[in-house]
Amino acid sequence: MPSTYRVETFPAATPAASTVFTTVLSQGPLTRVELARRTGLSSAAVTKAVRPLMEAGYVVETAETADEGARPTLGRPANPVRVDGGRALFIGVKVTADEVIAVLTDLCCLIRVARHAPLPARDPSAVIGLIASLTEELLTQAQSYGVAVQGLGIAVSGDVDRAAGVVRYSPFLGWHDIALAELASAATGLPVTVDNDVRALTVAEQWFGDGVGCANFAVVTVGAGIGCGIVVNGRVVSGSHGVAGEIGHLPIDPQGPLCHCGNTGCVEAIASDSAILRRIREDTGRPVADSAAALALAHTGSPAARAAYAHAGETIGRAIGAVVNLLGPERVIISGEGLAAYDLFAEQIREAFTAAAFGTAAQCEVTTRPLPFDEWARGAAAAAIQTFIGSDTC
Structure with a gap:
């Protein structure tokens, strides 16, 4: 892995420039007038922010509105501008308990190449070694595009301190206080951003998915x-200590099962795949092999299996109601591999959410969006892009 990999400095030296760029990235093409309206900046501030971005090639005028055969210039402010996705490349990595998914994306987070590899072991050295191997492969792939990879994002479940680059606690990996950003950077030669996987996915949804414009x-x-993952006033919330939005550890049922976090009756202890599987095994007395088998059992009409999914749905709905009551979002997007069972608990989610939501909070739109793990890795790349352009979370 080259230790002298060329990394540029992004030409957005001010918060205004970062705001302009992220607005064009997620909502463009936009004219400078429209940019001023959407960002709340003055026209002069927008023009000042756009100029270095265009000079460096990160932002270009759209070909549809430029005169045929004319070279784009800074003197035609009526022409919409857009981000040139091919100007830079990024690598995003999603680490699960069983595999590592790595993607090569462009600056607009379009996946160019994706790789999956089984995780041989969960200790940090094994995971970092696999990340380094996949990164080296993607760096080789990147050479055909003729532009440099500017950063590596790694998404891990659990308590992740993005500012410090440390995984404080990841239950699925069994990690405590692992300086993942530092270790991965040393192994790959790239600047590394480490974030909670759901928070990274939220960045991608904010810029490129169902959260655009919200x-x-x-x-x-x-x-x-x-x-x-939570977005408030246009910013992804990370919390003062890197922990925010952990609804999986809201204590919903004081008489409920013990959670791995040490508390009782957490949402995750009731509604996660493993919790549902455990309850079905206990209630049926059958050695149900895995979540796929549990799902199949419920679909064949097993009352105990269907009751376990219904209880999970009710618990998730109450948790969503708590989020909506506290923060008042206009939309809640439900995703994750657990959506495979959505038909078994959708009604319970909706009913419990409606019952828990206070007043007009119940008007919040609740939607589903199935996303494969490639999209979670894309979220990690989005976090790396976020770091590169200086658009931090709050």
């Missing part, structure tokens, strides 16, 4: 864990 929304993920 100033306040939440992403709730169901599956191996129960997570939540």
Whole structure:
């Protein structure tokens, strides 16, 4: 892995320039007038922010509106501008308990190449070694595009301190206080951004998915864990200590099962895939092999299996109601591998959410968006892009 990999400095030296760029990135092409309206900046401030971005090639005028055969210039402010996705490349990595997914994306987070590899072991050295191997492969692939990779994003479940680059606690990997950003940077030669996987996915949804144009929304993920990413006033919330949106550890039922976090009756202890599987085994007395078998059992009409999914749905719905009551988002996007069972608990989610939501908070739009793990890796790349352009979370 080259230790002298060329990394540029992004030409957005001010918060205004970063705001302009992210607005064009997620909502462009836009004219400078429209940019001023959407960002709340003056026309002069927008022009000042756009100029170095265009000079460096990160932003270009759209070909559809430029005169045929004319070279784009800075003197035609009526022409919309857009981000040139091919100007830079990024690598995003999603680490699960069983595999590592790595993607090569452009500056607009379009996936160019994707790789999956089984995880041989969960200790940090094994995971970092596999990340380094996949990164080296993607760096080789990147050479054909003729532009440099400017950063590596790694998404891990659990308590992740993005500012410090440290995984404080990841239950699925069994990690405590691992300086992942530092270790991965040493192994790959790239600047590394480490973030919670759901928060990284939320960045991608904010810029490129169902959150585009929403100033306040939440992403709730169901599956191996129960997570939540939150956007308030256009900024992804990371919290003062890197922990925010952990609805999986809201104590919903004081008489409920013990959670791995040490508390009782957490959402995750009731509604995660493993919790549902455990309850079905206990209630049926059958050695149900895995979540796929549990799902199949419920679909064949097993009352105990269907009751376990219904209870999970009710619990998730109550948790979403708590999020909506506290933050008042206009939209909640439900995703995650657990959506495979959505038909078994959709009604319970909706009913419990409606019952828990206070007043007009119940008007919040609740949607589903199935996303494969490639998209979670794309979220990690989005976090790396966020770091590169200086657009931090709050």
